[in-house]
Amino acid sequence: MNLAATALGTAVASGAAAALVSLVTPAKARTRVSGIGTMLTGAAGVAAGAAALAGQTAQASFPWLLPLSGFSLELDRMGGLFTAVTGAVAIAAGLYGIGYARYGRTVQAVQPLFVVAMLLVPAAASVGTFLVCWELMAVTSLVLLLAEHRLRPAVASAGRWYAVMTHLGFVTVLIGLLWFAALAGGDSFAGLRAASPPPAAASAIFLLALAGFGSKAGIVPLHAWLPRAHPEAPSHVSALMSAAMVNLGAYGVLRVGFDLLGGGPRWWWVVVLTLGAGSAVYGILQAAMASDLKRLLGYSTTENLGLVFAGIGAAGLLASSGARAAAGLALAAALLHTVGHAAFKTLLFLAAGSVVHATGTGDLDALGGLRTRMPWTTGLFGLGALAASALPPGTAFVSEWLLLQALVHGLPAAGMVTAIAMPLTMAAVALTAGLAVATFVKAFGIGFLAKPRGTAAERAHESPKPMLFGMGLAAVACAVPALLPTLVLPAVGAAAGFGDPAERDLLTLRLNGVSGTVSPLLITVGLLGGALLVVAAVRMLAAGRARREARLWDCGGGPATARAEYTATSFAEPLQRVFDNVVRPETDVDVGHYDEARYLVRQVAYRREVPDRIERVLYRPVLAAVATWGRAGRRLATGSVHRYLGYGFSAVVLALILLAVTR
Numbered sequence: 001m002n003l004a005a006t007a008l009g010t011a012v013a014s015g016a017a018a019a020l021v022s023l024v025t026p027a028k029a030r031t032r033v034s035g036i037g038t039m040l041t042g043a044a045g046v047a048a049g050a051a052a053l054a055g056q057t058a059q060a061s062f063p064w065l066l067p068l069s070g071f072s073l074e075l076d077r078m079g080g081l082f083t084a085v086t087g088a089v090a091i092a093a094g095l096y097g098i099g100y101a102r103y104g105r106t107v108q109a110v111q112p113l114f115v116v117a118m119l120l121v122p123a124a125a126s127v128g129t130f131l132v133c134w135e136l137m138a139v140t141s142l143v144l145l146l147a148e149h150r151l152r153p154a155v156a157s158a159g160r161w162y163a164v165m166t167h168l169g170f171v172t173v174l175i176g177l178l179w180f181a182a183l184a185g186g187d188s189f190a191g192l193r194a195a196s197p198p199p200a201a202a203s204a205i206f207l208l209a210l211a212g213f214g215s216k217a218g219i220v221p222l223h224a225w226l227p228r229a230h231p232e233a234p235s236h237v238s239a240l241m242s243a244a245m246v247n248l249g250a251y252g253v254l255r256v257g258f259d260l261l262g263g264g265p266r267w268w269w270v271v272v273l274t275l276g277a278g279s280a281v282y283g284i285l286q287a288a289m290a291s292d293l294k295r296l297l298g299y300s301t302t303e304n305l306g307l308v309f310a311g312i313g314a315a316g317l318l319a320s321s322g323a324r325a326a327a328g329l330a331l332a333a334a335l336l337h338t339v340g341h342a343a344f345k346t347l348l349f350l351a352a353g354s355v356v357h358a359t360g361t362g363d364l365d366a367l368g369g370l371r372t373r374m375p376w377t378t379g380l381f382g383l384g385a386l387a388a389s390a391l392p393p394g395t396a397f398v399s400e401w402l403l404l405q406a407l408v409h410g411l412p413a414a415g416m417v418t419a420i421a422m423p424l425t426m427a428a429v430a431l432t433a434g435l436a437v438a439t440f441v442k443a444f445g446i447g448f449l450a451k452p453r454g455t456a457a458e459r460a461h462e463s464p465k466p467m468l469f470g471m472g473l474a475a476v477a478c479a480v481p482a483l484l485p486t487l488v489l490p491a492v493g494a495a496a497g498f499g500d501p502a503e504r505d506l507l508t509l510r511l512n513g514v515s516g517t518v519s520p521l522l523i524t525v526g527l528l529g530g531a532l533l534v535v536a537a538v539r540m541l542a543a544g545r546a547r548r549e550a551r552l553w554d555c556g557g558g559p560a561t562a563r564a565e566y567t568a569t570s571f572a573e574p575l576q577r578v579f580d581n582v583v584r585p586e587t588d589v590d591v592g593h594y595d596e597a598r599y600l601v602r603q604v605a606y607r608r609e610v611p612d613r614i615e616r617v618l619y620r621p622v623l624a625a626v627a628t629w630g631r632a633g634r635r636l637a638t639g640s641v642h643r644y645l646g647y648g649f650s651a652v653v654l655a656l657i658l659l660a661v662t663r
Helices: 002-026 028-054 077-100 105-123 127-148 153-184 187-192 198-217 228-231 235-245 247-262 266-289 293-318 324-359 376-389 395-408 416-448 464-485 486-493 522-545 566-576 613-632 639-662
Strands: 058-061 071-075 586-592 601-609
Touching: 002 028, 002 058, 002 071, 002 077, 002 105, 028 058, 028 071, 028 077, 028 235, 028 486, 058 566, 071 077, 071 105, 071 127, 077 105, 077 153, 077 235, 077 247, 077 324, 077 464, 077 486, 105 127, 105 153, 105 235, 105 247, 127 228, 127 235, 153 187, 153 247, 187 247, 198 228, 198 247, 198 266, 198 293, 228 235, 228 293, 235 247, 235 293, 235 613, 247 266, 247 293, 247 324, 266 293, 266 416, 266 566, 293 324, 293 395, 293 416, 324 376, 324 395, 324 464, 376 395, 376 464, 395 416, 395 464, 416 566, 464 486, 464 639, 566 601
Parallel strands: none
Antiparallel strands: 058 071, 586 601
8 A cells, every 4th residue: 555545544544533532532632633633634744745746646545435436546657646635735734723712522533534534535446435535525514514503693694505506517527427327337436437428428417527626615606505605614614615625626527527538519618718717806896895804705705716617628629729738737736736725725714713713703893902012913904815816926826827827828720719818818817816915905995904993992902822833834834836836836736737837848937038948936035035135225314313202293183093094895895986886885874963953963874885797697597586486485385284185196196197008
């Protein structure tokens, strides 16, 4: 048994053991046992993924574990990348969870099992194994999401949305893969690769799989659960879901579309590209308008997975056009963005959880002034915000630049569809990058700088050390792909079946007279060096002058207060005006008058909300129809035994009539 198989077995054993021990451990030590078990499971997952990326394919089969099909595992390079990413997120989240909060026995036991399920999904080698691991991942994540359902009614609502959406997605994946297995005459992935289903059946299977995996990834319009679930889940669970679980939706599309179905026609990837680019733009628009910190990060997940899907779609489209090198580069960009997003989204959700832990709220309008009260959390969130912004030396800059390189290299590819799709996708990526900068400037500046705008922010305190150390690990993970991408690109290229993009002369950066490959580390050192020189010069000039305190003229207004600051709502108002026809904000002005004199205004309450327009157009009519059907169904349940017997008799008669007609 090679290292990959040994490490994967160790991960499963560690997670199962941690779950069992958490069930019998006293409450005081239960959080620590669950957190350490999650960390060990994640570390073993990283080892298994690294070994698979190095070429050690792990294979194992347990025919007795599942009836009919058995339980088969095979971890290749592509699965190894997702396994390593999931394990790394679990390490940081497990450490953070030790200091975050104490939950019940069930929640603590399920946490390492959730990580085990996510590690097994990329290693599944048969349809039965994949579906079992996928459902185990869905059920365990639902239990973790409902950890605080007794504290807030919104948690139960988010749980219902998540349960319905994830299981509807599971049904579509189930139908597609079972149909594929029936056509192939077996459910092993090796048999599916060798099969040649009819083109119409292959297209239907791909679309079913795309719907299910897109729902898990939060792709528009199947994203409705994501901005609800992340604000209500414990923050380390949000990190596991947003930085690790949603990636497996992209993995599913890669595994089914590229591996099992062998690529498919061009229009498949036009659909994926369109969904990805649209999700990226729509997700970041909603994030720019959001005033709740974790909801903002949830919509940011939709944006980043949209970019990943755009890279996957571009890879498939370019491959079908014959541009194999550009296709490999686009796929490498998508996988690199998956790695980078996992790193900075882990850090951002953990830092947001630190804010909620210290203040009890994630409302940006009620925060501010956290820089002096939570300096470590402020610095770490700032690093995560920089990493999420497509600016050098941010983590997202490297992968988005690589994606743009792939789109540019794909422009000469033959075909009118490619010639139209590539520039439009480039425009979507550029727009997304600009809105991402505005979004995270708002999140950091409004939430952490200036003066506190509420009593909760005034009473804020720094987080416990386990939480800070967990955020620190995530910060290190952010820095590696940003500053040293050459350490990550070979592994990403191997997972894409492409090799190192830098060695193939497809990764270049040209800056005003500087030609060749410029290291992001040198850019970072230059930026930091310049900033330090400016600060040193200012201090030297100030040191040579006598300092005295004087009150400046303030037009009689007095010292500035928190009421004069920008809020998240007012900061986003110019963007709302620009995209007014897209986001359609709702404004409500409530004017209160004095009882003694109705013509004298006592107060004016102004509220502006940006609803999810897609949810309103697509989901509300469906929910209204279901509610109407439910109310109609109540009339059938009157409590009368005679009526129920009549229902049964009518059903039997109808069945007999159908049998007689169909014979």
